[in-house]
Amino acid sequence: MTAAIDLFIEEARAVSVVDAAVSLGIVGPSFKGNHAGPCPVCQGKDRFAISSIKGAWNCRNCGIGGKDGISLVAHAGHIDVRSRAGFLAACAEVIGKPLPDEAERETEEQRAERRKRIEAQKAKNEAAAADREKQDNAYRDREVKQSRGLFFGASADPHADVAAYLKARTSYDMPAEVFAYLRSNARCTYWHGRDERGHEIAHYTGVAMIAPFVDPAGQVTGCHQTWIDMRCEPKFRPDLGTDARGDPLPTKKMRGTKRGSLIPLFGLMSSTRWVGGEGIENGLSIAGAEKFRADTFYFAAGDLGNLCGPADPKSRFVHPDLTKADKNGRQRRMMIAGPEPKVDQAPDEAMQAADHVTELVLLADGDSEVIFTAAAMARAEKRLTRDGRTVETWWPPVGMDFSALMTRY
Template sequence: MTTAIDLFVEEARGVSVVDAAISLGLVGSSFKGNHAGACPVCQGKDRFAISNIKGAWNCRNCGMGGKDGISLVAHAGHIDVRSRAGFLAACAQVLGKPLPDEAERETEEQIAERRQRIVAQKAKNEAAAADREKQDNAYRDREVKQSRGIFFNASAEPHPDVAAYLKVRTGYDMPGEVFAYLRSSARCTYWHGRDDRGHEIARHVGVAMVAPFVDLAGQVTGCHQTWIDMQCAPKFRPDLGRDDKGEPLQMKKMRGTKRGSLIPLFGLMSSTRWVGGEGIENGLSIAGAEQFRQDTFYFAAGDLGNLAGPAEPKSRFAHPELTKSDRNGRERRVMVAGPEPKIDQAPDEAMQVPDHVTQLVLLGDGDSEVVFTAAAMARAEKRLARDGRVIETWWPPEGMDFSALMTRY
């Protein structure tokens, strides 16, 4: 590339995720903190996130994410940055200006000045990246510490509402061993948003089930909170208020580090047979149906992204039916994260299963979008495959999950 293009690219790399999100209209101009909402590509309501603190974006449904504005505008605009033309188009869009004229003639002095600006811009970008990484590490450490505090301060004695909730959502009474993992908090605060002074807002205080995320060494890395109100049938979720777009706030939150970890539900991790899927209720429904087999470890991954892991970008494919209008009003097929796992992914990028496991049963959700979910479950099978290990995926009837199946009759 020419010197002019080099500078253009370095300027584009200096555009933050938040600035790009503002220009795309995904967040407001005064955005701070974290944002969760509809993905501009797959339109998943609660699986797309932007973090001002981390300087990153992520869509668990698409299996895509990044830490710069270029990747976000490319994702939103269906731009393939694997090609030079596509990458430069994304740079132009994130900067909001056309590509420079490569045929432009410059004096030697102008070329030298431009090269100096490139060096200065690179140094600025590298310093900003180092600062973001430092802040990211500090934020993650604080989150892990706080999540451990939430879990270990919760009661090991099951709250009556937690026991009742699990019974009505799974169809089975929970044995005491389950509550060795799933703790209770009688007065757990639900924080969401910030006031004019930047302080977090307490939206609700009530009963919550608190589960740990643990790594394969059994160390707590995070926690999963589920707020419960047994007076609010049929889903028994309290009124937590609404987000900025008027959507009801989710009854569940995950804190700390979940990637690479899992939620234990019943049994020992030393078991050679493991059974689990995304959610706590589905895993316990199957455990109850199997009468809580003593030779089995039941678990939950927390979400589909942690279960399936990131996809190899080249395996992405167009959804056979779903479309979305691009910025120019043209209908384009929604892209789906493919069935092939990302090559050479790190252990902390997705939930892990130890080598001693010889039988692994993965639980799919029949009430999620079928193409996205099927691709993700196929990816999970391939990612977790080992010599001597038998893997199968169990599916509930279409339009249901295992929790609904077990409580239907």
Template sequence: MNDAAFEAWVESAKAARIEDVAATVLNLKVQARGELQTACPNCGGSDRFSINAAKGVWNCRGAKGGHDAIGMIMHARDCDFIAACELITGEAPPKRESTFKPRDPQIDREKREERKDEDRDRAAQEAAERERQANRAEALFGQAQPIEGTLAERYYARRGIILGAFSTTDLGFIPALAYRGFTDPDAEEETHLGDFPCILAAARDARGVIRGVHRTYLDSEGRKLRPPGDANRNHAKKGTFRMGGASIMLQPPADGVFAIGEGIETCLSWLALAQRGEFGDEYAAAGAAAAYSLGNLCGSATGSKPHPCPPRGRKNATIYNGEPDMSSQAVWIPEGVRRVVILGDGDSDPSETRARLQTGAARFRRLGFEVLIHMAGPGPIDWNDAMLSTMAEQKAA
């Protein structure tokens, strides 16, 4: 038996690029250094299987995943090591018996039926959990009092935002709300660290159902709280329950123009400038909603591409490829809107932010909207910085 020939055959299978194997064996197209999410060829599901060409890895929620093409084929084609190498190389093992066996159609049919039953059960469980969380979110927001005359009003006034100028019915205030966090860097679980004043924002779905609640904890002076405990993990701003796909409505649109941004203060600052006519009359009656996160603002992409300027320590960093994944969740747009303005802040990685915003723009264009990306300005500033700067310049003039 020629062991050297066999080892060379195995090595050729190991050396195969995962995206090439996905294309030739699984008929799945993955861009070089990109990522794909799809149904698993073996265990099904709509989004449980992923291949990351940039990292050379794959994953499936029905398996542990792995770091090479051989393991991917063993799972996807439900075969052993030898058969996987044979499928990858297109050659039988040198002077050894092939273990490759054609898939049994009956077994495939039985697996499909099992997956349908599992998917139905999982969908029912997920729907019940969504309903429970929606009830809890509504109960939490129901505890809030109007924001006028509270520390919350003082918090926004410090940022030059006068809430009385907006229809912010989905903002409320609780004088003392429990804060849970990590006591120190070694803590593994969150615990109750005190009760603090808190701004609540209702995140609603397109039907008006509260799906999540955004919290901004304050100190006794109306400033953003510096939470006790682990400073790296405990944050003053938190989203809870289900924020994905929901929007925090800050101003309903009155003239077909609607702005969406990541944060509440970003959107309110842009609205203040719009109402003052800084962007022209066509934006003066615009509405706006906050998305809570860039992911919820723009949705996901179908894949990724290399970062043009990788941050230090992340030489293999990637950014969105700009092609929207229309099956992913993102904020909803109210009826009657014709133009969507996507708000971008410049106080984070500019390449990553721009790639996400462009992906979001492509998404909303496909949904039939006119789309404009509106950045806060050159340099590392956000829209609140831009608003305060504009107001200061006008006051000095």
């Protein structure tokens, strides 16, 4: 082995996993921390990981990993580094330079074999992706159909507990129009866990408020269920026990598709003024305070992710205070999704405001972590801003949401 080849190999070995990942377009130039996403070979959605802290990568599906840029580039390029020629070809790829003249090169047969491996893997990936999409679509269709059945099977004649719940959580009596959207089921089953035969267990049955998720065309795509127990103050929701980890079971569930859809609360979607936030109770609290304005459409997004949409990964930042323990028990500063919206996001990745909306008011939660929420609301404002439309965020006092504000004063 000549000095030129020795130098060539050492230069390749100096390329880190992160540098190689940047050159392959897997992560951005400013990447720090941990990355999880699709593998460049098997395309598994969340089985491929890169750690800038450990300087390592691995794919749980392929069962392979490494701690240098050579191994990552070889994996992505289907290069067999077990042969001398393959190893040198990977070195050339990782530093973007041609092989020294005296270096051993892949033969035509080896290159043809590598191309064959790439085509075979590509065909396998495409078949697997098509199968996953087919299964996902079938599952989504079943969920949408079931959620529509839950909503349209619920009563538009409000159960006394649903009306009492909304009055208790907002301090306002609801007009009849609200109950066209917020229906009730006096005996709604809460399914949780599975028995020894794999069947879902009917964990609880009680009164539930059933709300629809509707898409921009007004079609029902999902439903939101809130179980109610007027004996359980202050939020009037039942104690359903805990899950396997000891965490309280949620008293709200969402079925079907919520991304890109929203929950109508009062008014018409044709209105030019829209007001809404994450939750049903907060939206109706503001609607009541505004005396259910006839020119306004009040809505809920269901959760913060659907309201604010995904963030541009480049806008992530370190939280000034919060830390999180890694798997070794070491406390590390938490990374927060930033204020910039994901570039070129699809309409079904988050709720949309109709083009005719000229005034949009977003409702923040003051009882959520303030920095995380502020970044998310800033992202929502940027995502939903259009020419001819004003977008602003209303904040309740720190430590409160609008529901608590309206019922306290």
